[in-house]
Amino acid sequence: MTIRVDNLFANLSELYESEQSLSLFEKPSIKIERIVSQSYSSPPGFWYDQDEDEWVIVVRGEATLEFEGGELVRMKEGDHVTIARHVRHRVQQTDAKTIWLTVHIRC
């Protein structure tokens, strides 16, 4: 048996004002992703409205999430939140390179 080791910080993109995701682990019931956000904001008026719970942590950088109703959540390195399914939210702004780890839970 050979255990495969990958690194979260490998192959980071250099695409300004972008958001790029990479699947790290995936089953029908769960998906773990790395998201790299570079000076990124969700499009104006766009809201994530997901069928699944999401647990998300900022691994590098900083970001502000906006929740429907106006709540702003500022997140720095190590901060994590749980976003219950169908809680509408968007990325208000990230800094130049924010690396998130997200767990999408469908079960």
Added chain:
Amino acid sequence: MTIRVDNLFANLSELYESEQSLSLFEKPSIKIERIVSQSYSSPPGFWYDQDEDEWVIVVRGEATLEFEGGELVRMKEGDHVTIARHVRHRVQQTDAKTIWLTVHIRC
């Protein structure tokens, strides 16, 4: 609605040669934990043999996992592995403060 923000690096213990876990998110089907290992080794002859898949990343520090059969997997910051259920493994050694994030998947 108020979104609760916690930080992965809050309330770190200072217990030498220890391993301490903290649940960050838990449902019957999934558990996300922070584990802080401080100059820790699993007891000699001890093997984890879990009923669930585990995805694990080293967030701070370094560590070496040992798998049954003798494979050693050295992990540094950002390294992540998937350990399928019932793949027997143990912590061979961590450095003075290794912080892991683990996702236990039962679904």
